[in-house]
């Protein structure tokens with residue numbers, strides 16, 4: 424039995440929709456993350472620009488700290504794209520709780536301009552291989568199409584990886 428966990432954050436439900444499909448397909452329970460001290464949406468860009476990496480780590484402490492150790496086979500991470508990077512809850516997960524070397528699979532929901540998102544993720548966790556990634560534009564606008572696409576992604580890229588491992 425492979426050890427996998429699915430962590431995500433969703434502000435308006437798009438990423439939650441994807442997370443629920445993925446969890447169903449893999450028979451796992453998705454965990455929605457929240458910060459001990461929320462960063463209001465309107466302050467996010469200023470927070471990104473004006474806070475040092477060390478200060479970010481200190482601010483981005485999660486409720487119910489996820490316990491992940493080196494024995495995990497895969498962590499699946501889902502985020503909306505915010506200012507071309509991940510939402511603060513996911514930044515917190517990556518910067519504070521993800522042990523090095525554990526492979527990750529990344530899915531994200533965006534409004535049409537996701538450029539730079541994956542580069543940011545990779546820069547944050549350079550020692551964690553990204554085994555696969557998939558972006559979805561406004562999935563709640565076309566749930567049938569997005570639901571089918573996310574299931575295909577999981578079957579072809581993620582379940583395949585776990586099976587081969």
Ligand SMILES: Cc1cc2nc3c(=O)[nH]c(=O)nc-3n(C[C@H](O)[C@H](O)[C@H](O)COP(=O)(O)O)c2cc1C
Pocket residue numbers: 432433434435436437438439464467502503504505506507508532533534535536537538560561562
């Ligand atoms: C603060 C903020 C910043 C955003 N920045 C981007 C962006 O840079 N590129 C983009 O394509 N969409 C951006 N969006 C749109 C969201 O990524 C998009 O609506 C996503 O589907 C929301 O997912 P959710 O419903 O799970 O919260 C932004 C939304 C918010 C609230």
